[in-house]
Amino acid sequence: METISKTNRRDFLKLGLTASGGLVLGFHWSNSSALAMGVLNEAALPAGDINFNSYLSISSDDVITIFSPNPELGQNIKTSFPMIVAEELDADWKKVKVMQAALDTKKYERQLTGGSGAIPHSWERLRKAGATARQMLMEAAAKRWNTSASTLKTDTGYVIHPDDRKLTYGELATEASTIPVPTEVKLKDKKDFKIIGQPIHNVDNLEMITGKPLFGLDFYREGMLFAMIQRPASFGMKIKSVDATAAKALPGIVDVVTFKNNVAIVGKSTWEVNKARKVLKVEYEKEGNIESTSDHDRMFKELLAKPEATVKRKDGDVDAAFKSAAKVITREYQCPFLSHAPMEPMNFFAHVRPDGVELVGPSQTPDMARNATATLLGIAPEKITLELTRLGGGFGRRLKADYVLEAAELSSIIKAPVKVIWTREDDMMGGSYRPAVRYRFDAALDANGKLIGYKLRGVGINSGNPTREDNFPSGAVDNLLIESVEHQSPITTGAWRAPITNFLAFAEQAFLDEVALAAKKDPVQFRLELLDKAKQSPAGAIKYDIDRMKGVINLVAEKSGWGKKKDLAQGFSVYFSHRSYVAQVAEVEMKKGTPVLKKIFAASDCGIVVNMSGARQQVMGGIVDGLGHALYGQVTFKDGAAEQRNFNNYRLIRFREVPEVEVHFVDNGIDPTGLGEPALPPTGGAVANAIFKATGKRLYNQPFSLQEEMKAVKLGEKM
Amino acid sequence: MAAYSINVNGESRSVDVASDTPLLWVLRDSLGLVGTKYGCGIAQCGACTVHVNGTAVRSCSLPVSAVGSSKITTIEGLSKDGSHPVQQAWQEVDVPQCGYCQAGQIMQASALLAKTPKPTDEQIETAMNGNICRCGTYHRIKEAVVLASSKMK
Numbered sequence: 001m002e003t004i005s006k007t008n009r010r011d012f013l014k015l016g017l018t019a020s021g022g023l024v025l026g027f028h029w030s031n032s033s034a035l036a037m038g039v040l041n042e043a044a045l046p047a048g049d050i051n052f053n054s055y056l057s058i059s060s061d062d063v064i065t066i067f068s069p070n071p072e073l074g075q076n077i078k079t080s081f082p083m084i085v086a087e088e089l090d091a092d093w094k095k096v097k098v099m100q101a102a103l104d105t106k107k108y109e110r111q112l113t114g115g116s117g118a119i120p121h122s123w124e125r126l127r128k129a130g131a132t133a134r135q136m137l138m139e140a141a142a143k144r145w146n147t148s149a150s151t152l153k154t155d156t157g158y159v160i161h162p163d164d165r166k167l168t169y170g171e172l173a174t175e176a177s178t179i180p181v182p183t184e185v186k187l188k189d190k191k192d193f194k195i196i197g198q199p200i201h202n203v204d205n206l207e208m209i210t211g212k213p214l215f216g217l218d219f220y221r222e223g224m225l226f227a228m229i230q231r232p233a234s235f236g237m238k239i240k241s242v243d244a245t246a247a248k249a250l251p252g253i254v255d256v257v258t259f260k261n262n263v264a265i266v267g268k269s270t271w272e273v274n275k276a277r278k279v280l281k282v283e284y285e286k287e288g289n290i291e292s293t294s295d296h297d298r299m300f301k302e303l304l305a306k307p308e309a310t311v312k313r314k315d316g317d318v319d320a321a322f323k324s325a326a327k328v329i330t331r332e333y334q335c336p337f338l339s340h341a342p343m344e345p346m347n348f349f350a351h352v353r354p355d356g357v358e359l360v361g362p363s364q365t366p367d368m369a370r371n372a373t374a375t376l377l378g379i380a381p382e383k384i385t386l387e388l389t390r391l392g393g394g395f396g397r398r399l400k401a402d403y404v405l406e407a408a409e410l411s412s413i414i415k416a417p418v419k420v421i422w423t424r425e426d427d428m429m430g431g432s433y434r435p436a437v438r439y440r441f442d443a444a445l446d447a448n449g450k451l452i453g454y455k456l457r458g459v460g461i462n463s464g465n466p467t468r469e470d471n472f473p474s475g476a477v478d479n480l481l482i483e484s485v486e487h488q489s490p491i492t493t494g495a496w497r498a499p500i501t502n503f504l505a506f507a508e509q510a511f512l513d514e515v516a517l518a519a520k521k522d523p524v525q526f527r528l529e530l531l532d533k534a535k536q537s538p539a540g541a542i543k544y545d546i547d548r549m550k551g552v553i554n555l556v557a558e559k560s561g562w563g564k565k566k567d568l569a570q571g572f573s574v575y576f577s578h579r580s581y582v583a584q585v586a587e588v589e590m591k592k593g594t595p596v597l598k599k600i601f602a603a604s605d606c607g608i609v610v611n612m613s614g615a616r617q618q619v620m621g622g623i624v625d626g627l628g629h630a631l632y633g634q635v636t637f638k639d640g641a642a643e644q645r646n647f648n649n650y651r652l653i654r655f656r657e658v659p660e661v662e663v664h665f666v667d668n669g670i671d672p673t674g675l676g677e678p679a680l681p682p683t684g685g686a687v688a689n690a691i692f693k694a695t696g697k698r699l700y701n702q703p704f705s706l707q708e709e710m711k712a713v714k715l716g717e718k719m
Numbered sequence: 720m721a722a723y724s725i726n727v728n729g730e731s732r733s734v735d736v737a738s739d740t741p742l743l744w745v746l747r748d749s750l751g752l753v754g755t756k757y758g759c760g761i762a763q764c765g766a767c768t769v770h771v772n773g774t775a776v777r778s779c780s781l782p783v784s785a786v787g788s789s790k791i792t793t794i795e796g797l798s799k800d801g802s803h804p805v806q807q808a809w810q811e812v813d814v815p816q817c818g819y820c821q822a823g824q825i826m827q828a829s830a831l832l833a834k835t836p837k838p839t840d841e842q843i844e845t846a847m848n849g850n851i852c853r854c855g856t857y858h859r860i861k862e863a864v865v866l867a868s869s870k871m872k
Contacts, residue, residue, distance in 0.1 A: 073817055074815075074817030074854045075816075199813065201810065201813040202813055202815055204818060205810045206810065208815045208818035208821050208822075209794075209801055209806045209809045209810060209815070209821060209822070210754070210794065210795070210797075210798070210800070210801045210806065211752070211753070211754015211755070211793065211794030211795045212754070213753045214818070215756075217753070217756070220751065226748075251720060251737070269736075269744065269748040269749070270744050270747070270757075271736070271737070271740045271741065271744040271748070272737070275737070341853060342853060343758050343764070343817065343820050343853045343854075344756070344758075344817070344819045345757070345758075391817060392756075392817050392818070392819030393817040393819060393853050393854060394817075423760060424760060424761075617813075617816055617854075617856065617859070620855065620856075620859075621816055621854045621855035622855075623855070624855025625853075625854075628855070646759050646760075646761055646763060647758075647759050647764050647851060648761060648763050652851050653855070654849075654851060654857075655844060655847040655848045655850070655857050656844040656845075656847075656848050658855070658857045658858065660858075661858060
């Protein structure tokens with residue numbers, strides 16, 4: 001996580017006039033407090049190490065243009081970022097035009113989408129950007145009226161004189177551009193926010209609902225070729241031979257090219273390429289381990305039993321605690337591989353020319369993609385432009401640049417502009433999966449039901465550290481051991497929305513539910529007591545905010561009427577991830593012996609809510625995402641090949657399968673802490689705990705719908 | 720390759736493609752109508768939904784040779800300016816997240832409401848269950864369908 005250090009200085013560069021006249025302001029971010037600032041015009045911007053993180057321009061005809069640098073994949077950043085600038089500018093939101101910025105490391109930093117980090121990272125600088133421009137507009141008005149700026153105020157796009165005369169920002173923009181950039185500006189009192197916190201609609205709505213070309217797959221360039229790539233169906237295999245004779249003979253096919261482990265079919269249309277692919281003959285041979293899900297099952301058992309593991313955290317004396325325990329509870333949980341399956345499959349456009357490279361498409365990490373392309377092609381990154389399209393979902397899949405590199409390499413070979421398109425089957429078979437992990441939890445209770453010992457071991461397949469060793473209940477248990485074991489596999493894995501915690505939260509919260517029951521305590525009360533213990537006598541370092549966690553627990557308990565509903569089975573869960581806190585209560589009703597998931601309550605603490613409409617979407621969508629994958633999601637492997645290849649057998653949650661969702665936010669006024677991921681992790685646990693309450697059946701493995709315990713359980717299909 | 724003349728959004732369009740080319744790729748690659756999306760290619764996700772004589776059809780699984788004289792409507796032809804009641808409702812409810820599936824959702828919903836202007840909850844669920852939204856905007860889709868229904872003349 002990157003945070004804004006309060007001691008750093010943020011400086012602002014004025015960049016001169018826009019083409020139509022008016023003010024252009026760059027927001028200069030520097031760690032050097034001694035850096036001298038000057039008034040510059042855009043052409044004179046130094047090409048060195050100066051970073052700008054956004055642009056704002058005000059034209060003399062009153063159009064306020066705000067460039068949004070971060071990739072937009074549905075997290076609504078393209079609406080939320082400009083809202084923050086517009087708030088401090090005191091602009092009329094109706095006159096704000098938002099533009100997606102291309103990759104530009106000289107102007108922007110952290111131009112990526114991941115880790116729920118964009119708003120926390122940029123909050124202060126975006127506010128200051130708006131406030132600085134507002135101050136300059138007031139100075140310009142003060143000059144014109146021959147008064148002091150301190151006597152003036154602003155309101156929704158106007159600077160207002162004490163005698164009620166007013167000037168629009170557009171009228172003042174050209175004069176404002178001659179004002180020295182103020183070094184200190186006053187930010188609004190949060191209670192005066194007019195735009196932040198409002199349900200502002202997505203700035204791309206009209207284009208999306210009328211079918212305008214916004215996405216990478218929609219990008220078209222005259223003369224562009226289309227390509228699909230045949231990759232090995234099994235992980236651990238490599239190309240032995242290629243026979244492209246039949247494929248090349250088909251209409252519309254321009255070339256068939258082999259590079260690395262890829263056979264690219266290049267043609268004049270998507271369908272012609274797709275047809276040629278079916279007659280392409282590629283033989284593969286073994287290169288590494290060929291693994292199946294049955295192998296993984298055996299391996300998980302061995303690695304859970306293995307004496308050695310990487311110790312991630314150790315507090316107190318765990319062995320002594322478990323020896324003295326009155327009751328020990330041990331449970332295992334199986335997390336399956338998942339596909340990211342964004343609705344827009346992977347694709348990228350590349351045109352490698354002698355004088356430079358043009359890349360266009362959907363990427364969560366454009367800077368990394370460009371640098372990787374530069375390394376691949378052996379050219380300077382400055383020779384590469386990368387234009388961002390809207391992303392038809394990401395979920396972590398587009399953090400990787402594999403599909404960008406394929407396009408660049410193919411274009412460099414065929415010396416032509418080309419768009420590489422993945423089919424859904426390519427996406428599910430050649431993917432980057434959520435790693436499969438098996439967890440074992442052990443809890444030791446004393447005779448009074450006090451949790452005196454806690455152990456967790458996570459065994460992951462290319463998962464990195466599958467634990468979050470400093471998360472709750474760490475710090476609340478005196479004797480604690482968190483360990484991880486890694487298995488290296490040819491199956492490629494990567495971050496999947498709320499990496500690791502998307503499953504770990506379920507396992508932990510389902511386990512704590514069992515432990516609470518064994519301790520004869522109410523599950524909510526049990527957590528609150530542990531948090532009190534962590535506050536009063538912490539065991540080791542506390543890396544979460546106890547009060548914020550208690551805040552969401554108490555809010556969801558209140559809103560859901562926890563423990564007060566006689567004919568509904570409630571399940572509770574709470575989790576801290578990516579700096580934010582979300583507690584959920586799921587409600588299951590028994591209907592003719594069948595549990596029906598009726599409703600999920602969510603209480604979130606993400607600090608100040610920037611956009612109430614977008615924030616509610618992130619919580620509702622996160623819950624639907626968490627629920628759907630807990631119920632249905634898994635990728636299994638047979639001889640190194642994914643067995644689920646499209647939506648006919650990789651089941652995603654559908655319309656009639658989602659319960660009602662009620663969303664609440666803790667209003668604590670702290671700076672935003674991120675919301676793209678944190679609502680997802682708690683859902684599986686809340687639902688599993690409610691199903692237990694209703695049926696007496698515990699769920700340990702996902703997907704729930706395929707477990708033995710669920711044979712007698714039919715989840716309701718009611719919205 | 721063969722020449723086909725198909726009626727798209729009220730206009731007769733000529734294309735020269737193989738007879739098994741799905742309407743989806745004719746729309747996208749031959750006619751540049753990219754509002755209709757590719758999501759799965761096997762009629763499982765609904766992203767490619769268009770109207771064929773007013774009925775919602777998955778264009779990824781309809782070969783151009785089977786289109787004949789049917790009237791095709793795509794998202795671009797639903798209205799020129801987003802003024803169709805379903806499109807208006809989608810904006811008012813602020814439905815999209817990533818937005819990729821939404822054209823298909825809108826085409827599905829508008830076909831439902833054209834035939835059943837006042838659908839029951841069950842009819843909405845049945846009609847919309849074939850369209851996947853990976854972002855999970857289902858609650859707002861439902862809200863928007865209900866709102867659009869109230870706007871239908």
